[in-house]
Amino acid sequence: MKITIKDIAKKLGVNASTVSRALNGKPGVSAQLREKIIQLAEKMGYLPDLTAMGLKKGQTKIIGVLIPDISNPFFAYTVRGMEKVLRPIGYHLLLCSTNEDPDQEVENLRTLASQKVEGILAAPVDSGGNRTIYKKIAESGIPLVFFDRIVPNVDVSYVITDNESGVRELVTYLYKSGHRTIGIMTLRARSFTGKERLNGVLKACKELGITVQNEWIIDGESSEEGGYRAAKRFFSLCRKPTALIVSNNLMMLGVMKVIKETGLKVPQDISLVSFDDSHWNEIFEPPITCVAQEPEQMGLIAATLLINNIFHDKKTSRTVLKAHFIERQSVAKI
Amino acid sequence: MKITIKDIAKKLGVNASTVSRALNGKPGVSAQLREKIIQLAEKMGYLPDLTAMGLKKGQTKIIGVLIPDISNPFFAYTVRGMEKVLRPIGYHLLLCSTNEDPDQEVENLRTLASQKVEGILAAPVDSGGNRTIYKKIAESGIPLVFFDRIVPNVDVSYVITDNESGVRELVTYLYKSGHRTIGIMTLRARSFTGKERLNGVLKACKELGITVQNEWIIDGESSEEGGYRAAKRFFSLCRKPTALIVSNNLMMLGVMKVIKETGLKVPQDISLVSFDDSHWNEIFEPPITCVAQEPEQMGLIAATLLINNIFHDKKTSRTVLKAHFIERQSVAKI
DNA sequence: TTGAAAGCGCTAACAG
DNA sequence: CTGTTAGCGCTTTCAA
Numbered sequence: 001m002k003i004t005i006k007d008i009a010k011k012l013g014v015n016a017s018t019v020s021r022a023l024n025g026k027p028g029v030s031a032q033l034r035e036k037i038i039q040l041a042e043k044m045g046y047l048p049d050l051t052a053m054g055l056k057k058g059q060t061k062i063i064g065v066l067i068p069d070i071s072n073p074f075f076a077y078t079v080r081g082m083e084k085v086l087r088p089i090g091y092h093l094l095l096c097s098t099n100e101d102p103d104q105e106v107e108n109l110r111t112l113a114s115q116k117v118e119g120i121l122a123a124p125v126d127s128g129g130n131r132t133i134y135k136k137i138a139e140s141g142i143p144l145v146f147f148d149r150i151v152p153n154v155d156v157s158y159v160i161t162d163n164e165s166g167v168r169e170l171v172t173y174l175y176k177s178g179h180r181t182i183g184i185m186t187l188r189a190r191s192f193t194g195k196e197r198l199n200g201v202l203k204a205c206k207e208l209g210i211t212v213q214n215e216w217i218i219d220g221e222s223s224e225e226g227g228y229r230a231a232k233r234f235f236s237l238c239r240k241p242t243a244l245i246v247s248n249n250l251m252m253l254g255v256m257k258v259i260k261e262t263g264l265k266v267p268q269d270i271s272l273v274s275f276d277d278s279h280w281n282e283i284f285e286p287p288i289t290c291v292a293q294e295p296e297q298m299g300l301i302a303a304t305l306l307i308n309n310i311f312h313d314k315k316t317s318r319t320v321l322k323a324h325f326i327e328r329q330s331v332a333k334i
Numbered sequence: 335m336k337i338t339i340k341d342i343a344k345k346l347g348v349n350a351s352t353v354s355r356a357l358n359g360k361p362g363v364s365a366q367l368r369e370k371i372i373q374l375a376e377k378m379g380y381l382p383d384l385t386a387m388g389l390k391k392g393q394t395k396i397i398g399v400l401i402p403d404i405s406n407p408f409f410a411y412t413v414r415g416m417e418k419v420l421r422p423i424g425y426h427l428l429l430c431s432t433n434e435d436p437d438q439e440v441e442n443l444r445t446l447a448s449q450k451v452e453g454i455l456a457a458p459v460d461s462g463g464n465r466t467i468y469k470k471i472a473e474s475g476i477p478l479v480f481f482d483r484i485v486p487n488v489d490v491s492y493v494i495t496d497n498e499s500g501v502r503e504l505v506t507y508l509y510k511s512g513h514r515t516i517g518i519m520t521l522r523a524r525s526f527t528g529k530e531r532l533n534g535v536l537k538a539c540k541e542l543g544i545t546v547q548n549e550w551i552i553d554g555e556s557s558e559e560g561g562y563r564a565a566k567r568f569f570s571l572c573r574k575p576t577a578l579i580v581s582n583n584l585m586m587l588g589v590m591k592v593i594k595e596t597g598l599k600v601p602q603d604i605s606l607v608s609f610d611d612s613h614w615n616e617i618f619e620p621p622i623t624c625v626a627q628e629p630e631q632m633g634l635i636a637a638t639l640l641i642n643n644i645f646h647d648k649k650t651s652r653t654v655l656k657a658h659f660i661e662r663q664s665v666a667k668i
Numbered sequence: 669t670t671g672a673a674a675g676c677g678c679t680a681a682c683a684g
Numbered sequence: 685c686t687g688t689t690a691g692c693g694c695t696t697t698c699a700a
Binding site: 669670671672673674675676677678679680681682683684 | 685686687688689690691692693694695696697698699700
């Protein structure tokens with residue numbers, strides 16, 4: 001049994017519009033009547049119907065957030081950053097996870113648009129085929145901001161990490177530690193961040209004269225399981241590099257498991273560094289040297305960008321965050 | 335500029351209701367006209383307005399999910415389980431995180447109800463004061479299912495883990511390993527799971543004649559930071575038990591950090607077990623013995639329960655999952 | 669200060 | 685097979 005504005009109007013012998021005004025703090029209701037209305041609404045357990053309000057006013061106070069993987073702590077912290085700016089100004093977050101699946105991405109995006117969200121924060125699935133849907137969203141006038149990843153040629157605001165300079169720090173550090181052969185575990189081949197990180201490593205290695213054999217470039221499929229499988233293959237190679245760069249936190253977890261299983265010693269048997277920090281980087285023995293992103297900061301900025309888009313100009317703005325280097329003990333000095 | 339059903343009706347010189355029928359696959363439209371309508375809708379980039387549909391039909395195909403902490407992997411996996419049953423039947427998830435804050439909980443619940451979600455899956459904030467709001471929700475006719483935690487005296491379906499038998503396994507294992515003094519790091523004092531786990535430990539210890547001094551019961555505040563602080567205090571105690579039970583995964587992380595910092599050896603200096611498994615339990619040296627819950631399973635069941643509530647009877651059903659014991663190497667045989 | 673009426677976009681019952 | 689009409693719950697003119 002839902003209570004509507006009419007029910008409470010009838011009970012008080014007034015008109016629905018009066019109730020509406022009273023409840024919304026609009027002028028034009030006597031103080032005492034307003035008080036009575038508010039009291040009764042409270043007592044009857046009235047809850048406004050946002051679908052009706054959304055329909056009438058065309059706004060819902062809801063921001064859609066599209067994340068690829070809810071179980072990756074990175075995105076959890078991003079969301080936390082978003083909440084920090086959005087919640088205080090009365091917005092709610094509608095989280096959708098795509099599980100890196102383009103179909104789910106499209107479906108979620110459609111739902112969000114259909115839901116009349118007032119804006120969308122998206123970390124697009126790294127597959128390439130989603131340009132059209134994002135273009136459509138952008139054209140339909142729904143403010144859109146990308147975070148962590150972008151879709152090339154879609155002209156919206158975004159905030160990402162400087163992947164190339166991040167991996168460059170990693171490579172340089174390995175170089176200075178005496179490493180001249182490096183392997184890299186990559187994200188899924190089509191992934192935006194994956195390409196950036198791989199190319200960054202390759203470029204830096206070339207400049208420094210570091211050898212990266214083809215068989216040392218292994219696909220960890222962005223996931224723990226993929227990282228596990230790739231690490232298995234990698235460690236059974238007969239000619240191995242002295243160091244391995246792992247392109248994200250989840251895959252590092254897979255690598256760690258293989259290392260524990262096989263009894264390998266880090267950094268004696270292999271030096272390890274990763275893109276992304278994580279709890280397990282700190283906990284592992286030895287703790288893992290890495291470049292860390294700042295997910296909460298990223299979420300904060302993304303939300304701010306979106307708010308700007310909603311309230312002010314529609315100019316697109318691009319923010320590139322620096323990853324910062326954290327030295328721990330997973331790299332051998334040669 | 336949004337496209338409505340009318341726009342496309344006008345363009346084709348037909349009536350809006352015809353367009354509606356065509357788009358929804360309802361009978362009563364000639365095949366060719368339907369085809370034409372669908373084509374045009376596609377071409378014009380028509381997106382149905384769910385707020386309008388929701389208003390008209392009174393249903394939104396949205397399930398609200400309330401989780402206390404999005405950065406806890408436990409809940410991430412729960413959500414994954416929910417998605418597995420809900421997505422295939424056309425439901426979308428509206429995730430809200432309460433951050434263990436009762437105010438945010440109330441606010442989120444109101445929004446969900448106002449949004450006309452068709453059901454709510456909630457892991458209530460462990461504070462006690464939320465009974466009224468949940469009662470209101472339940473009475474308002476919105477199907478509601480609790481998972482992981484419950485609110486006492488609110489009569490709705492739920493799925494939780496058998497905390498008491500879980501900790502009993504832990505205590506028994508410690509006992510068999512020769513431990514006669516045990517400490518416990520508890521969740522926040524008011525928390526449902528926290529109480530259950532603490533009481534379970536105390537009860538089992540009493541039965542077995544294990545000593546638990548008051549100063550060995552330390553509050554880890556459910557979080558990593560809290561666990562860190564509590565562990566600091568604990569390890570500086572002059573009389574310590576031989577084993578410590580940590581009541582959840584996040585606090586264990588804090589404990590691990592203290593152990594790394596202080597150079598303590600597990601299990602030589604202290605034996606460690608935890609409620610909840612986690613990635614870091616496996617990665618730590620030595621790997622941590624624990625009882626593991628099955629979050630994905632829990633999410634699956636919760637969603638199924640909710641679906642039953644929505645479509646069939648309104649009978650409440652209670653499911654209690656067993657935690658399963660995982661032996662690793664963090665406990666010394668004395 | 670309050671009421672009456674129109675309408676947001678859509679669907680469903682009823683006509684034709 | 686297609687059109688007309690009414691109405692979901694709310695806000696917002698316009699009148700009174």
